[in-house]
Amino acid sequence: YSLDIINTSHLPAETKDGFRVTIKANIEMIDEIPSVITYGAEGVGLLRTEFLYLSKKGLPKEEDLYSVYREMVERLNPYPVTIRTLDIGGDKFVSSVPLCEEMNPALGLRAIRLCLREPELFKTQLRAILRASAHGEVKILFPLISGKMEIIEAREILEEAKQELKQKNHPFDENIQVGIMIEVPTAVMMADVLAKEVDFFSIGTNDLIQYSLAIDRVNERVAHLYEPLHPAILRMLQKTVDAAHAHGIEVAVCGEMAGEPMYVPVLLGMGVDEFSMNAIVVPRIKKMIRGISQEKCKELFNELLEESTAIAIRRRLLKFLSDYY
Numbered sequence: 001y002s003l004d005i006i007n008t009s010h011l012p013a014e015t016k017d018g019f020r021v022t023i024k025a026n027i028e029m030i031d032e033i034p035s036v037i038t039y040g041a042e043g044v045g046l047l048r049t050e051f052l053y054l055s056k057k058g059l060p061k062e063e064d065l066y067s068v069y070r071e072m073v074e075r076l077n078p079y080p081v082t083i084r085t086l087d088i089g090g091d092k093f094v095s096s097v098p099l100c101e102e103m104n105p106a107l108g109l110r111a112i113r114l115c116l117r118e119p120e121l122f123k124t125q126l127r128a129i130l131r132a133s134a135h136g137e138v139k140i141l142f143p144l145i146s147g148k149m150e151i152i153e154a155r156e157i158l159e160e161a162k163q164e165l166k167q168k169n170h171p172f173d174e175n176i177q178v179g180i181m182i183e184v185p186t187a188v189m190m191a192d193v194l195a196k197e198v199d200f201f202s203i204g205t206n207d208l209i210q211y212s213l214a215i216d217r218v219n220e221r222v223a224h225l226y227e228p229l230h231p232a233i234l235r236m237l238q239k240t241v242d243a244a245h246a247h248g249i250e251v252a253v254c255g256e257m258a259g260e261p262m263y264v265p266v267l268l269g270m271g272v273d274e275f276s277m278n279a280i281v282v283p284r285i286k287k288m289i290r291g292i293s294q295e296k297c298k299e300l301f302n303e304l305l306e307e308s309t310a311i312a313i314r315r316r317l318l319k320f321l322s323d324y325y
């Protein structure tokens with residue numbers, strides 16, 4: 001980075017016509033906190049929590065989890081930290097939780113499904129997250145939600161965790177916000193229903209693209225078919241954003257798409273409220289946002305929706321980028 005871009009990285013991410021978005025960082029570990037601050041992110045939009053479950057010595061205890069979450073929350077205060085509950089299985093393995101071999105791990109007992117099947121494992125993490133919420137703003141994010149029942153069940157377990165903490169006189173934020181990852185196609189189709197059940201959405205484009213296009217995100221043999229600009233993907237993103245806004249909740253994008261400069265006008269055009277990405281790309285993305293008007297991005301997005309192939313969409317987008325940047 002040049003000094004110029006670092007110097008401006010603490011300015012708000014606001015388009016030329018005054019549309020303000022929030023830019024946050026995706027992190028996994030405490031060591032990454034200085035970079036969140038240095039690069040000008042306004043908090044953590046996705047804390048991936050699998051890291052603390054890597055030890056072969058067994059599952060982490062509530063106290064171990066709490067002390068790490070608490071330190072993160074305190075060091076980032078007053079910025080919020082969105083903590084995603086355990087998202088193991090699929091492409092993410094940890095040594096402390098033995099998973100069965102499955103023919104299709106991405107479609108198997110992973111993420112929220114595993115947590116609902118192992119409520120004690122889940123509740124231990126939820127208590128730790130809740131206790132951290134006494135030290136700064138924390139939001140809870142459930143991964144791989146595919147329908148309303150999973151939200152109801154997860155909320156029931158969250159409620160139990162709250163009651164247990166009350167009995168022990170542990171303080172926590174009673175009004176902690178609860179959101180879901182939108183990364184399964186059925187969640188997109190049901191977004192209007194799900195929006196009534198939660199405080200925010202966070203779109204996981206990595207998995208949403210994998211599941212929608214039936215492209216294994218880690219299989220190099222099909223990597224050329226992995227296409228964020230597939231017209232179906234753009235429609236799904238738009239449907240999600242519109243459903244959220246119709247119900248008065250905000251939408252973040254925390255998949256890799258949010259940190260890719262080329263997609264900035266696309267996400268701005270559909271009205272995404274928050275982008276969360278690797279901290280290192282924050283200054284660049286902010287600079288792009290500050291250099292364009294949302295009105296132009298909306299026009300672009302409407303044009304892109306008229307196209308029926310990814311190739312045509314990409315061509316239009318590249319033309320737009322060369323015209324405006």
Ligand code: PEP
Pocket residue numbers: 046048087183203204205206207208254255256
């Ligand atoms: C995603 O699926 O887009 C996402 C942000 O989560 P992860 O990459 O951790 O699955």
Ligand code: MG
Pocket residue numbers: 143183204206207
């Ligand atoms: Mg995911």
